[in-house]
Amino acid sequence: SKERTTPFGDLVYKIYPTTTHIDFEITIKDNIDKDIYIDFFYCEYNGLTIAVKERLCYKLRLKLKELGTGYYIYLDGRIKCIENNTNIINYFVQIEKGSNNFKKVASLIKNEYGLVEFPASGVGFNRYGINDKGGDSKDEKVGKGDHYLLPSTAAALFGVINEISNKGWEIHFGDMSSENGSDPWQKGGFHHAGHGHKGKRVGLDIDFRYLNTNGTSFQGENTSKNFDKKKNELVFELAYKYGFRKNYATGMSEYTKYGVIPTVGGHYDHGHLGLSNINVEIVSELNIKIIK
Secondary structure, eight states, X not given: OOOOOOTTSXXXXXXXXXXXXXXXXXXXXXXXXXXXXXXXXXXXXXXXXXXXXXXXXXXXXXXXXXXXXXXXXXXXXXXXXXXXXXXXEEEEEXXXXXXXXXXEEXXXXXXXXXXXXXXXXXXXXXXXXXXXXXXXXXXXXEOSOSOEEOHXXXXXXXXXXXXXXXXXXXEEEOOOBOXXXXXXXXXXXXXXXXSSGGGTSTTOEEEEOOBBTTSBBOSSOTTSTTBOHHHHHHHHHHHXXXXXXXXXXXXXXXXXXXXXXXXXXXXXXXXXXXXXXXOEEEESOOOOEEOO
């Protein structure tokens, strides 16, 4: 494998009769005011000429319009989506309330199970814990990884992160769903129920470590002196606004107005966000401006 950057140029891979497949990834970092074409073809070279076999020639076109499709996350909790026919999902957050200016925060790839892998880190967020390998548990066939969400859940989470990062805070996320939507698990570990629920809660649930007095996630309990009650209340308030209304924080009865169920055990050392009331409007176009 190799990595090359070819702005508006040609990238050629030489393959042989024994080559079984080619894996490649294309990242588009900037808006390009022209359509992008990718040609796949097979050539025979006899020392003098190159003959292209048309039956093995494929062309992929990435339309400019598709580069602006995806989820637009507003600061009032609304989310609008311009759909496309690809598995590339773009995410944009509103810069200022009432403004038509948005900034792009991510482009994620939807997998065969309809889920996207949420980034491990970025502005205002990070992750904690191991990356579960999956396998055959006694309960279900578990996919690899533990950071997968439905595309709409990821949009809601980016909304929460955007407002947290605007305050200079940083939140750390743990288990979500596995790549196939099951509860995350690996051999030797425990089956983390509540992040897939055998098909009933696929890509809807997220664990996070509570914020300390500095506004950064910490490893500790909500009874610790490092636990900041007001900052964590705001996390749940923001989450509630974006549709996370099935939430857990053991013993924190003060947070019930934000969808928190304080009687659920096992959540003294981390919070749980469960999406249940997302507000997504499908639109064909938007009068917005993308700010770099």
